[in-house]
């Protein structure tokens with residue numbers, strides 16, 4: 001019977017289609033379950049670190065495609081006093097520059113694992129700094145580990161709407177720039193660090209660099225920024241690593257993050273990593289640079305900072321946040337203090353010996369207000 005045969009064939013075909021559809025769905029589902037993109041991996045690592053209780057992760061906005069833009073609040077070294085230095089660190093606003101996100105995660109992990117300064121430092125940095133990290137006890141890091149979640153997930157420079165976020169800070173037309181500006185307005189940071197990396201396609205020199213904006217209308221701010229930048233660069237460079245200070249003219253486009261934030265009256269730097277370097281070398285430079293810049297900025301005398309930067313007065317922490325911060329104390333402060341004193345004694349003796357031998361000194365992190373603000377210091 002032709003009619004019955006046709007019906008039979010149709011039934012067979014529909015069965016086959018149903019089986020194919022079910023297979024397709026299950027394959028897609030298992031793919032989604034196993035192959036998390038870079039953004040999901042980053043969020044999973046943050047969630048893991050959050051279990052330590054040492055960091056706070058909040059949502060400060062959503063990307064154009066609806067991904068959460070997280071803010072991580074963490075202290076590199078906890079003490080009883082509330083930190084006076086708040087540092088905003090912006091990572092991966094160009095989604096194809098992942099070293100900054102990796103550096104942020106590294107510092108979050110090191111800080112969450114231990115309260116002791118030595119735990120924060122790689123052997124390389126420890127050697128470069130000689131243990132002068134007292135400033136870090138006065139620091140709260142406000143880290144945006146991925147400012148461009150859609151671009152980061154796709155490995156692309158631009159955001160989901162095809163916009164370059166680092167040309168959008170003045171107008172803030174994108175949800176991502178608006179979210180980070182909201183963090184700035186709420187937390188009133190004293191220092192803003194915007195992290196990037198040169199790609200091998202960029203024209204030479206495409207080298208490690210710290211860029212600050214020359215602001216002749218704010219000479220005091222400019223001098224202190226230069227002091228911080230030069231001190232940090234001296235500390236992170238060595239025979240096998242170079243980095244330089246780049247100064248941008250005030251006429252250069254103010255739509256870049258660090259230029260926008262510098263215009264708000266705070267210290268703000270853009271950090272680039274060399275095109276020739278591996279991702280691991282870039283990550284190492286960025287972690288060293290963040291640690292050293294944070295330390296130098298927090299070590300500047302309070303009156304000097306107040307004279308040069310906005311946001312340097314007293315900051316009132318929200319009550320709940322303040323009690324959380326106070327809870328982040330080292331477990332054995334007495335023992336730590338003893339150890340610190342012994343270490344300070346040993347370091348002082350070693351330093352006296354080095355000076356006696358006329359060896360080249362490492363940078364000075366503490367300077368008096370007069371030294372920093374005098375014309376001669378620029």
Ligand SMILES: [Zn+2]
Nearest residue numbers: 094097196197
């Ligand atoms: Zn970039």
